[in-house]
Amino acid sequence: EKASSYITRFPVIHVRGIPLMCHIANNWDSIWAFRPDPSDLLIATYPKAGTTWTQEIIDLLLHNGDAEACKRAPTPVRSPFLEICSPPPIPSGLDLLNKMDPPRLIKTHLPFQLVPPGFWENKCKAIYVARNAKDNLVSYYYFDLMNKTQPEPGPFDGYIHKFMRGELSWGSWYDHVKGYWVEREKNNILYLFYEDMKENPRREVERIMRYLDLSVSDEIINRIVELTSFKSMKENPMANYSCVPSPVFDQSISPFMRKGEVGDWKNHFTPEQSKEFDEDYEEQMKDVNIPFRSLI
Template sequence: MAEEMSYSAAIEEAGQVMCRFPLKHVDGVPLMNLIVDRWDEIAAFTPDPSDMLIATYPKAGTTWTQEIVDLIIHEGDAEACRRAPTFVRMPFMEIVSPRPIPSGLDLLNTMDPPRVIKTHLPFKLVPKGFWENKCKVIYVARNAKDNLVSYYHFDRMNKTQPEPGPWEGYIQKFIRGELAWGSWYDHVKGFWVERERRNILYLFYEDMKENPRREVVRIMEYMGRALPDDVIDRIVELTSFQVMKENPMTNYTTLPKSVLDQSVSRFMRKGEVGNWASHFSPSQSREFDEDYEHQMGGAGIPFRTQL
């Protein structure tokens, strides 16, 4: 709890100088300049073999999966999982913010293994230590159209990433991989290709929405855990969108408006499959689908845009 208070105080102190940071590139992937400036340190991070990595493209179900994993670890104990906000309990490995806010690595260095670690890095940039130490890795993928819509609204309210600009231009930036953390297409394909060789549990956001209990059980079994049915049911309830949206430890309302302005858009906004249809015009949808076929042809990843 002391760590949570110091982290929150640091954010408040730095909040007045927060700005939208420009993007720089690492191996062709655009990242916030502060991340790139400390890239050597991030790339050299060596996890413990007991650590677990939760990897996603931004806005693909990261926080949802983190909460499921934490509740499995704590056997459905909701109070234990309210010990601190998500970003303190399960640090965002590569994130770097202005001082005195601790970086993801700073937080990880205060924690003893086993740790649950978050990343948005594409496969090719994940520190090699995760593969060398055979860490468990959960990857969550969300269909491109819904992911794009969610990321657009996130960039509107996230005061640390570049201005999203108009919707029609944002679509093109997504297609070209010009957003922070790069190309969605490369991201989902990179982990998909490696999933069997690296023992990656590859999940789909749409499957989690369709049958959350089934996917909680899959995560639990991958983690090597066994919980009674009533505990599994409790975890499903506690990780429902509505419950998490009202939980200050998961909804990011502990961050100040200078970082995430939730008056612009809620961090947990809709959590639906198919919401893209209310954003894309028919012509935008057709053009996107044509490009999608070009970029994803032969990938064989079974995404669904509706349930």
């Protein structure tokens, strides 16, 4: 069966107030009941915050920098996406996880309150990556243009307002970054920033290594930094999502490995849009002090 025959821009359905792709919402009970092994590792992000990059770093750290081992399969097979369910024949995240032995590297975009409680009961390690709001929004906009299973993004100005109102799939960016931030100490969550990874990838790879209680030589750290550069990953068929057929991810509209930069929002927001966004941001973020880089 051709992918084009069962792919469509699926509607979202709200689960406890969070808009999720209908297949996720319809399978919610099994997702919520998922019991991880204590050795499983969770990588959590708002969509487009640097998930794939972090998954590649972690897989390489777990394989002592062995590039070939980390080309054994595409990212979503090596590191399943917990909640994803598309119509058959695409395997769901739970299908893949049930066939794998722990320790597994499990990806999620669920906000903290929707993560299956087994992760915290079993004291699983968890890494969260946050990206500055405007770049995250721009990246998500391009993704929604090319990912034919996501709701239609519509014009950019309207998209900004949907983002501000938390109407995009997986809900509010503001609540997402805050939810994990307030839980990070109690649940031993390593909270990373995309901008820190861009500024000094070596420092962040070492931070992840220490969190995972791994010890990897300097030479191998250098190799991991090189193998996870934007350029290397864009050229790596096991990391650049070329595994997803083009009726689903149309990379001719926008490549999955699109730009990989900090500050690309400046090429997309008008000064007026930026001002309105910043005023709303102040309001939505006033109850926390998460050290995001300046938005200016």
